[in-house]
Amino acid sequence: MTTPPTTRRHFLKTVPALAASTPAFLRSEEKGDRIGLAVIGVGGMGSNHVRTLCQRKDIEFLWIIDTDSDRAAAAAKTVEEATGQKPKTGQDLRKALDDERVKACFMATPDHWHAPGAILAAQAGKHVYVEKPCSHNIREGRLMIEAAARHGVVIQVGTQSRSTAHVRSVIDRIKSGVIGEVLVAKAWNSQKRADQGVKPASTPPAALDYDLWLGPVPEVPFKATYHPAHWRWFFHFGAGDFGNDGVHDTDIARWGLGVETHPDRIQAMGDKLFFRDDQEWPDTLYCGFEYGGVEGKKRQLIYEQRIWSPYMQEGHENGCAWYGTGGMIVGGKAKGWQVYGPKNELIETIASDGVDLAGHHDNFLRAVRGEGDASTLNAGIVTNHLSSALCHLGNIAWRTGRTLHFDPAGETFVDDEAASAFLQRDYREHWAAPKAGA
Ligand SMILES: NC(=O)c1ccc[n+]([C@@H]2O[C@H](COP(=O)([O-])OP(=O)(O)OC[C@H]3O[C@@H](n4cnc5c(N)ncnc54)[C@H](O)[C@@H]3O)[C@@H](O)[C@H]2O)c1
Structure with missing residues (x-):
């Protein structure tokens, strides 16, 4: 649950154009020129989005929606204090989607609401910035791609490293051939997470509409370990820490490996191996992915996770390495990168100044303004679907306990009924259950 630093100082530092002139999005806009926005889900990351978006002048905050009314009220207060605007609040996202402004x-x-919510928003003709992983399972990611195309909207996913200058520099260096041909990439996640405890079913907090929070997923009794924030450790709602922190670094690793x-x-x-609590996903996980033919050569990607480690791996809590035929690059988005040649000669250090959440927003909002489109998004749904699918595929391999053979074009497993069952999920009868062709 690492949230990126987004102080105003960091924001200004990471938008170089600000030093020279004031770009459009910071100029005071006439009300009619502002982008009418709804923020849906304002917990840890949603309130980070709100604080960062409040620094722009081209936003009209129309709705703050959260199934937890206390959280919606708190975020609306943040908006009012920062901008003077008074967005409406609500618990049901349909109120915002019905608003044509x-x-x-x-x-x-x-995560269990990403695809249902984004598909409903696309159907209502809204552009969507949705958090990572884009989906709860592989079918949902595909339905999101189809819905964006069908309704002519863009979907950007919250892997903000894709808009971060130093991460883009590393990828450029790899593409320039500085470490030769990259055959293997690795992403890791080594940190000490909290014990979730063992909690009985209980009454949801008064401010939470738990039925709405569950949405289209089959009903299970509320537990205090679900809301807020800890839902991610349960099969029903999240994808474990692979889909939580791991997806950021796996996405960067895949980008550098050059597999699309x-x-x-x-x-x-x-x-x-460590926790004896309620969480269902593994605290220790190793996944290997093989890409059969990239210009006639195999490529491999490795993911490694230990979330009971009070220490970092290679100096990085969340990191990446690329192994090339002429050298390697090791580092992470938080602290930067080292480029090594043969015999570990240090060729170059690429420094980090954090991740550029404001820049990622801007990349999305430019497309919303018509100054770009799906092809200019740094983390569009097609791109993120490939990275989020790695989390889902790794988790399915862990859950089935065997080597999986996957057909990349058809997005199906080869002769494997048990694995295929995890490609999608069951929904209850609900207005938000995603449907093909919606
Ligand atoms: N990009 C990043 O760096 C980053 C960092 C942290 C979290 N995240 C992502 O952000 C998302 C939220 O994580 P979080 O830690 O903020 O969780 P959280 O539990 O703190 O917040 C989620 C909020 O969504 C609300 N909610 C649930 N269903 C809703 C619905 N249908 N409509 C409106 N509100 C609804 C909940 O009441 C809650 O307040 C996750 O997908 C997570 O992976 C991204």
């Missing part, structure tokens, strides 16, 4: 939505709900497809062979080993 809303042009775009920021969605930072738990799914893997065709997946292996995993994992367990709960």
Whole structure:
């Protein structure tokens, strides 16, 4: 649950154009020129979006929606204090989607709502910035791609490293051939997470509409370990820490490896070696992904996770490495990168100044304004679907306990009924249940 630093100082530092002149999005805009916005889900990350968006002058905050009315009220207060605007608040996202003044939505709900919410928003003609992982399962990611295309809207996913200058520099260096041909990439997640405890079913907090919070997923009794924030450790709502922190670094690793497809062979080993709590996903996980033919050569991507480690790996809590035929690059988005040649000669250090959340917003909002389109998004739904699918595929390999053979074009497993069952999920009868062709 690492949220990126987004202080005003950081924001100004990471938008170089600000030093020279005031770009459009910071100029005071006439009300009619502002982008009408709904922010949906204003917990940890959603309130980070709100604080960062409040620094722009081209936003009209129309709606703050959260199934927890206390959280919606708190975020609306933040907006009012920072901008003087008074957005309406509500618990049901349909109120915002019915408002024709809303042009775009920021969605930072738990993962089980990403696809249902984004598809409904696309159907209502709204552009969507949705948090990572884009989906709860692979079918949902595909439905999101189809819905964006069908309704002519853009969907950007919250992997803000894709808009961060130093991460883009590393990728450029890899593409320039500085470490030769990159055959293997690795992403890791080594940190000490909290014990979730063992909690019985209980009454939801008074401010939370738990039925709305569950949305289209099959009903389970409320537990205090679900809301706020800890839903991510349960099969029903999240994808464990692979889909939480791991997806950021796996996405960067895949980007540098240069593979724009799914893997065709997946292996995993994992367990709960440390925690004896309610969480269902493994605290220790190793996944291997093999890409069959990239210009006639195989590529491999490795993900490694231990979330009980009070220390970093290679100096980075969340990091990446690329292994090339002429050298390697090791580092992470928080602290930067080292480029090594043969015999570990240090060739170059690429410094980090944090991640550029404001820049990622701007990349999305430019497309909303018509100054770009799906092809100019740094983390569009097509791109993120490939990275989020790695989390889902790794998790399925762990859950089935065997080597999986995947057909990247058809997004199906080869002769594997048990694995195929995890490609999608069951929904209850609900207005938000995603449907093909919606
Ligand atoms: N990009 C990043 O760096 C980053 C960092 C942290 C979290 N995240 C992502 O942000 C998302 C939210 O995570 P969080 O830690 O803020 O969780 P959280 O539980 O703190 O917040 C989620 C909020 O969404 C609300 N909600 C649930 N269903 C809703 C619905 N249908 N409509 C409106 N509101 C709804 C909940 O009441 C809650 O307040 C997750 O997808 C997570 O992966 C991204």
